[in-house]
Amino acid sequence: MSQIHSKDTKPEMLVRKWLWSRGYRYRLHKKDLPGRPDIVLAKYKSIIFVHGCFWHCHNCKYASEPKTNKDFWNKKLGDNKKRDKKNIEKLVNRGWFVLVIWECEIKRWNFEIESKILKFLHPGVLFFKQEFYFGDTILEDIDNVAEKRETYHS
Numbered sequence: 001m002s003q004i005h006s007k008d009t010k011p012e013m014l015v016r017k018w019l020w021s022r023g024y025r026y027r028l029h030k031k032d033l034p035g036r037p038d039i040v041l042a043k044y045k046s047i048i049f050v051h052g053c054f055w056h057c058h059n060c061k062y063a064s065e066p067k068t069n070k071d072f073w074n075k076k077l078g079d080n081k082k083r084d085k086k087n088i089e090k091l092v093n094r095g096w097f098v099l100v101i102w103e104c105e106i107k108r109w110n111f112e113i114e115s116k117i118l119k120f121l122h123p124g125v126l127f128f129k130q131e132f133y134f135g136d137t138i139l140e141d142i143d144n145v146a147e148k149r150e151t152y153h154s
């Protein structure tokens with residue numbers, strides 16, 4: 001079985017959990033859309049793919065080249081990449097906005113990734129980090145929050 005369509009991968013769950021906690025509602029793996037997108041936010045006409053770096057050929061250290069059966073893997077992964085591109089083109093042509101989030105970005109989940117998603121869903125809107133850390137029940141100790149905010153501004 002190909003793992004490319006594996007559902008409910010851990011990185012995807014993290015994105016879903018975060019979206020849900022922010023009040024975003026979505027449909028999953030919609031079969032009637034090209035590529036069966038992972039997360040469909042119809043209200044925002046937006047689609048988020050959470051891609052595994054290896055299976056979708058990300059240009060990063062997690063997508064290292066297979067050592068055995070090179071030809072097989074190169075073809076398979078090359079096909080995956082082409083299919084991804086085609087699916088995204090089709091979605092865009094149908095008027096969807098598409099965001100690809102990579103597994104490696106989620107490994108270091110932080111404000112950058114939250115900011116990326118928010119900017120995608122609300123283009124042109126300015127967000128301040130404060131809102132995310134004080135906005136709901138996440139009450140971390142103040143030093144910690146201050147440190148994070150500084151990091152963001154630097």
Ligand SMILES: [Zn+2]
Nearest residue numbers: 053058060104
């Ligand atoms: Zn990656």
